[in-house]
Amino acid sequence: MFPTTVSISGYKVSEQLYNGSRTLVYRGYRETDLLPVVIKLLKNPYPSFSELLSFRNQYTIAKNLNSPLIIQTYSLEPYQNGYALLMEDFGGISLKDYFTSDQTRHTDFLQEFLRIAIALCNTLDILYHSRIIHKDIKPANILINPETKQVKLIDFSIASLLPRETQTLMSPNVLEGTLSYLSPEQTGRMNRGIDYRTDFYALGVTFYELLTGRLPFRSNDPMELLHCHIAKDPGKIKSEEIPQVISDIVIKLMSKNVEDRYQSALGLKFDLEKCLHKLKETGTIDSFEIAKIDMCDRFIIPDKLYGREAEIATLLEAFERVSKGATEMILVAGSSGIGKTAVVNEVHKPIVRQRGYFIKGKYDQFQRNVPFSAFVQAFRNLMSQLLTESTSQIQQWKNKILEALGENGQVVIEAIPELERIIGKQTPAIELSGSASQNRFN
Template identity: 50%
Template sequence: MILLTGYQIAEKIYSGVNTVIYRGIWQKHNLPVIVKTLKSEYPTLEEITRLRHEYKIRKNLRNIEDIVNCYRIETNQNGVALTLEDFGGLALSKFLTATKINLKQFLEIAVQLVHSLGKIHQNQIIHKDIKPHNIIINPETYRVKITDFSISSRLVRENATPSYPSLLEGTLAYISPEQTGRMNRAVDYRSDFYSLGVTFYEMLTGELPFNAIDPLELVHCHIARIAPSPRSLKPEIPEAISAIVMKLLAKTAEDRYQSADGLRFDLETCLAQLQGSGNISDFSVGNADRAGQLLIPQKLYGRETEVAALLAAFDRISGVEPPQPPLSKLTGVGFFLAKPSKNIQG
């Protein structure tokens, strides 16, 4: 138990790798709070900086009611602590373990989450760690809020670098393909949609899209394997909802939803049909979706001739016969030749 001046700590509610979370009372205002502090008695500069970074991110989002508000940053022995809003909630991961939600409850929670995520993106912030552990739900009112901005970014787009799975930012089971650093693609706000898709998948089926023991295998699954649709696991899930989740889980960001508004429109359509007739009819998802931000596509279109010319020039200089047939399809901004350690950027 920690001793934080001005706060009465009641209980420990979570202990992670680097942080510990407590529930308590801010005595000055007699206000219930959540206290997030560092686990180590002598935290590293990196750990302290990450918590201070989270405080700065949260300060820019104080006007959004759909995220867990941050009151203050306090000095705690050799480190720091954040005091956060306590609205009587618990992590969605714990809630789903104890409670089986129906389709209507799923849609009501999903609509709230998408609305919250849209507000975050409007403030030019990428969350980068959307998962049930970072979603707080009040079990009585079903009000949900997003929390944990420790690795969030204010950048509209950033480049992820290849690294060992244990060193990647984010949670491996929910991480987007481009966030692994192995896609030669920048990370933008649409990365959060993929992680949200994994969360929806788990809420609907009780399972993750990919289950792998080896971390590198899990990275490969996110990049290259197509998950079975939720409907294939549970036939009672309507096709429209299954299609929404699979669109979120698209490997390339251009194939996912491009805005929270478009995603929320489809979810609200499903909810309205369910409330009106008790059924959800099939419809083409994504028709109301429009780009939420101006982003240059990370695909190359109509460059087969130029790519073939580049490959032929490379092979001519290196004295190798040109490959047959020529490359006909390109899926990213850059591509890797079959020859080791040679890389041409498109």
């Protein structure tokens, strides 16, 4: 158990603010000058290297962001086996708590929402120009002072200083970020890179929740939640209190393809300011064309593939037939570097949307001495995907695989070691010699 009393040299702790699964947050003050502080600690008394790295990461990134829109970090102090992160205390509470209060649901609710949304646009613009991806935008990580209405962004524990990165396929239980606010590309199942626009998707989910009081996608099953982000349409916000144009803005932010979202925080801010101006002037917000001046000042090559629509359609038609029980093989041929891999990768997203498994293997000229190298690569990738499934689904796959392999389980495990994590240890294979061993797979 974590100690209930916290003692940090030079600081006095007054109350606990948050008790989460990984962190503890306290309010206190610095004894030398009575400066109010918020103290964040790791809950694990023996934190792992990744937990310590995450803690240092949020301090390193936040300390270089000198903005009133972002929580200021004062210092990172050693505490027991980990660290204590000392941050400013401006009397804020989370947006989640602020908007669940009955007092906020008044006639000026929409005006207040728009002011907060505009402040968040300014925050994301700062992150954009600092080349930082937050990756965990949500109401719990946005603080507001109930009196001054000042808004600040917190928690840079999984933020990235890379302008673009790739999310590898992982179990939904260990994915970075919060599942309810995760962008499709952040799931690692979209064959798409992560850039600053992933924060726009999470901001859209946040806006949706603040406006409606509920999340666009709700499920107790992590895999179901990931599938919703990848394939399910959240639908427009149906409420007489929420103007159509605000609903359009939120849905655009939540587009599955990054190219269809807003491309700049300032473009989004312009539309929100226009809404606020109309609301103040007339009391209503008439519809208008959104994203009219939205543009990005960076040269970004889109992930979308152009000029191969016919080939992609052929592959997807084959997938449709296979999903109905057919068995097919398609050969994609062409000169080296012409884009065969790019064409095949383009069907990744539609297949995952239908909850299929997309696996691939490639024969490499430097691995000609490895038998079945492309098949081994493909099936090792399949094992990685299966291991992200629920326990019951893994058990179903185990039964199917054991039924298909019979006594040859160990033979395949020797070629695909990851298979052992699904079907368990198998009886040793009968040793064969000479050509019989080479022809075993035949």
